[in-house]
Amino acid sequence: MAVYKKKAKEGGEGEESGHDARRSRTRQALIEASLDLLGDERTFSSLSLREVTKAAGVVPAAFYRHFRGMDSLGLELVDESFRTLRAQMRAVRSNPLPTEQLIRSSVALYVSYVREQNRYFRFAIREYFSGATTTRLAIRNELRFFVSELATDLALLVPDRRITSSDLQMIAQLIVNNMVMATDQILALPAEHPDEEALLVEVLSRQLRVIFLGVTQWKHPESKPGKAAS
Amino acid sequence: MAVYKKKAKEGGEGEESGHDARRSRTRQALIEASLDLLGDERTFSSLSLREVTKAAGVVPAAFYRHFRGMDSLGLELVDESFRTLRAQMRAVRSNPLPTEQLIRSSVALYVSYVREQNRYFRFAIREYFSGATTTRLAIRNELRFFVSELATDLALLVPDRRITSSDLQMIAQLIVNNMVMATDQILALPAEHPDEEALLVEVLSRQLRVIFLGVTQWKHPESKPGKAAS
DNA sequence: TGTACATCAGTGAACGCGCGTTCACTGATGTAC
DNA sequence: TGTACATCAGTGAACGCGCGTTCACTGATGTAC
DSSP, rough: OOOOOOSOOOSSSSTTTTTHHHHHHHHHHHHHHHHHOOOOOOOGOOOHHHHHHHHHHHGGGGGTTSSSSHHHHHHHHHHHHHHHHHHHHHHHHTSSSSHHHHHHHHHHHHHHHHHTTHHHHHHHHHHHHSSSSHHHHHHHHHHHHHHHHHHHHHHHHHHHOOOHHHHHHHHHHHHHHHHHHHHHHTTTTTSSEEEEHHHHHHHHHEEEEEEHHHHHHHHOOSSOOOOOOO | OOOOOOOSSSSTTTTOOOOHHHHHHHHHHHHHHHHHHSSOOOGGGGGOHHHHHHHHSGGGGGGGTSSSSSHHHHHHHHHHHHHHHHHHHHHHSSOOOOOOOHHHHHHHHHHHHHHHHHHHHHHHHHHHHHHHHHHHHHHHHHHHHHHHHHHHHHHHOOSSSOOOHHHHHHHHHHHHHHHHHHHHHHTOSSOOOOHHHHHHHHHHHHHHHHHHHHHHHHOOOSOOOOOOOO
């Protein structure tokens, strides 16, 4: 209420009046407040409803006008986190074969994107490993989706070789696994330190290159390896 | 107190009397209680001191006879978690070159070890991503140690090729990254389901093989890649 | 345009609860004589 | 061996606090006439 300003129909976009505008502004304030509170240390699960509403500048009871409870807010955050990430990934995916420079530039793009959107990634990576069931499962689904999409792309990258679809999944999983851990490392980077960021981009690019080199050499092990003659 | 039984000097090991014995039994009960409470859903940070003491069968105030607070108990858990893991890793490391079956058997060993010690790994992986500063840093140190040790081992595995030590670190990091994510997948396995476990062992082995294949092909990129002629 | 009423986002007080920490205590174990 | 005292792990009551949720409310915005 303290924040609210009465204004009749004005050109500027951000400060509309009216029930709907007020509603969506408070809703957004709750979301922003949660993300901000997830600073260096906190887990979403450790945030209290009162804390979020306080940071958003509303009274605790107002929360229920927007979400059924913290779980519900958590799901909203998962959705927001991955909505933009999915678009970002689609852009990267639309590129052709991963040449040397292309890997590097994609990695650089991803790194700067994570840093820019660090609040969302911080939320997602923590909830992935330690969140409440609902949010955790939601995030796992998103990641599984990435792995599948990536497997599809990989099939196009190595069309000549015969790689089974389960091996494509295996490789995509490997890449995404490393991406997740890399994301954690990106988030741990000190703010405003381009050297460390450049170094990380370099290392990640090389890791991807190792994987791609491995893929070019890949041959499906002879059916079931069972008891191969030593 | 309810748990405590008076017994004078007996042969059996587990039920000694005396101040020291009582002390260490309660201490262990607090540790066990914490690990047990870290079931499917919980983060260590979300455990309350009262909850732990209740599960351990002592009164809240008794906690302070053993730990300064929950943080201190957390550090103890990190230490316990990695103490055995370090030994385990040393055993695996003492093996020669990673042949096809050797990779598979090491992976199988690791998987069953994680399942057996799942309480410790569940704790460690959650705290790694979302714990309080002290425990999180302690776990990160342990992992950095693994990466360094692994890099040293890798140097022996590829003695003929020239791979810089920073590239060895890069590769070791890649392997450990995948190991961490794999650990999370192992912990998500349903109890008593050998088929899924076998499948996971298979996938992990292949992922490691992709990496090793990549390493055999690895050549250091020409100094600083800079603006390579397209 | 002006008035009466409906809507509904946000308010503020209240509730019972589990929390971490403190404190003087109890009573079994250990020790000195 | 027997007694008097010291040690100290664990007790139980108490404290003030922030929590999630409920409820009747207020007052600006929106609508019907």
